[in-house]
Amino acid sequence: MTGDDGVGDRSDNTGESVAGSDERSRSVEDKSAVPDVPQHSDGGQQQQTGPQSVRDAFDALESDLSRLEAVVRESDGASGGELEYDGGQETGVRPTRAEFEAVAGRLQDVLAELDGGHRVINRRSGGTITPLDPDPEAIDLVDIAHALSNLSRFTGQGKQFYSVARHAVHVSREVEARGGSLPAQRWGLLHDASEAYLSDVPAPVKQTLPGYTRAETRLHTAIKDAFELELTASEERLVDAADTDVGRYELSVHFPGFHEGAGELESAHDGFGVNAPDTDFGAGTDAAKDHYLQRARELGLG
Numbered sequence: 001m002t003g004d005d006g007v008g009d010r011s012d013n014t015g016e017s018v019a020g021s022d023e024r025s026r027s028v029e030d031k032s033a034v035p036d037v038p039q040h041s042d043g044g045q046q047q048q049t050g051p052q053s054v055r056d057a058f059d060a061l062e063s064d065l066s067r068l069e070a071v072v073r074e075s076d077g078a079s080g081g082e083l084e085y086d087g088g089q090e091t092g093v094r095p096t097r098a099e100f101e102a103v104a105g106r107l108q109d110v111l112a113e114l115d116g117g118h119r120v121i122n123r124r125s126g127g128t129i130t131p132l133d134p135d136p137e138a139i140d141l142v143d144i145a146h147a148l149s150n151l152s153r154f155t156g157q158g159k160q161f162y163s164v165a166r167h168a169v170h171v172s173r174e175v176e177a178r179g180g181s182l183p184a185q186r187w188g189l190l191h192d193a194s195e196a197y198l199s200d201v202p203a204p205v206k207q208t209l210p211g212y213t214r215a216e217t218r219l220h221t222a223i224k225d226a227f228e229l230e231l232t233a234s235e236e237r238l239v240d241a242a243d244t245d246v247g248r249y250e251l252s253v254h255f256p257g258f259h260e261g262a263g264e265l266e267s268a269h270d271g272f273g274v275n276a277p278d279t280d281f282g283a284g285t286d287a288a289k290d291h292y293l294q295r296a297r298e299l300g301l302g
Contacts, residue, residue: 057110064103071099097213104210108132121197131197134219136226139193141302142293147196149289155202158254161284164200165292167250168192170267172295174242177266184235186299189292190227191239194219227301 112118112132120128124146129138148165152158172188180188192200194216206212224231231239249265251258296302 054110054113057106057113061103061106061110064106068099068103100210101214105214108211108214129197131219132215134197134222136222139223139226141227141296144190144193144196145289145292145296148192149285149292151195151200153200153250154254155200160254162250162254163285163288164192164195165288167246169291169295170246170250170265171239171243172299173267174246174265175239177268178238178242180238180242181235182299183229183231184238186227186301187224187229187231187235188239188242189295189299189301190223190229191243193223 118130118132120130123129123138123140123143125140125143127138129135145165148168149163151164153162153164153167168189168191171191172185175188176185197219198212198215201209201212223229245265293302
């Protein structure tokens with residue numbers, strides 16, 4: 001959680017819980033590269049450029065894509081709703097979300113290798129961080145609070161500005177109200193901290209945006225390391241459930257004509273609740289930041 005003097009000289013502010021456990025997901029991640037000198041169909045050698053790691057990655061990527069295509073063709077016409085986020089449920093021959101994420105992640109790494117590495121962004125506290133290859137030492141609580149208080153939920157489409165920071169405080173308090181442990185309450189506050197470095201992407205878009213959830217998971221791991229958080233599977237599920245229920249409640253407030261029937265929450269909302277007006281944007285973001293940091297202090301973070 002210490003400051004970072006920055007790495008490299010490039011800065012661009014324009015800016016894995018998807019690890020499948022089934023055998024097919026593991027095979028995508030662990031696939032070894034084919035021989036270094038691939039052959040054209042006419043028997044000649046393909047011209048090779050770039051470092052060996054790039055050539056190996058392209059070979060593996062080609063193999064992964066071919067295998068995914070075969071699985072998709074095999075599953076064509078098979079029953080079954082959406083792709084699974086993890087390998088914990090039976091999916092038959094359908095490819096899992098983790099498999100697509102693994103391929104997208106490999107492609108991201110190839111692009112980064114060709115471009116000299118993943119790029120950095122500036123941090124409010126100074127220095128830089130590499131969102132696609134994060135160092136836990138570059139993660140700072142004040143940076144997170146500042147960014148999330150300025151970041152609007154629902155891509156800014158709600159009835160008024162409503163920050164991710166306020167949402168995170170609500171989730172943390174909901175976890176507490178449901179009897180969650182201290183680590184679970186802390187993760188409730190930090191569960192969207194990756195958005196401080198990646199920005200917020202609506203859940204419906206994430207469903208078919210290959211690579212984002214892999215990057216998000218990498219940041220989640222770095223954030224947990226930075227704050228020395230260790231969570232059990234049941235604690236993770238509790239935070240996920242609270243996040244889902246708080247999100248449904250928020251949707252019912254901001255889009256009442258489209259999202260109704262949200263259940264009651266167990267936590268009480270104070271003046272920073274969903275309905276609190278942000279008539280002054282600046283004052284609203286400052287208050288949200290202060291509230292986020294206050295909750296962090298209550299939980300012994302930072």
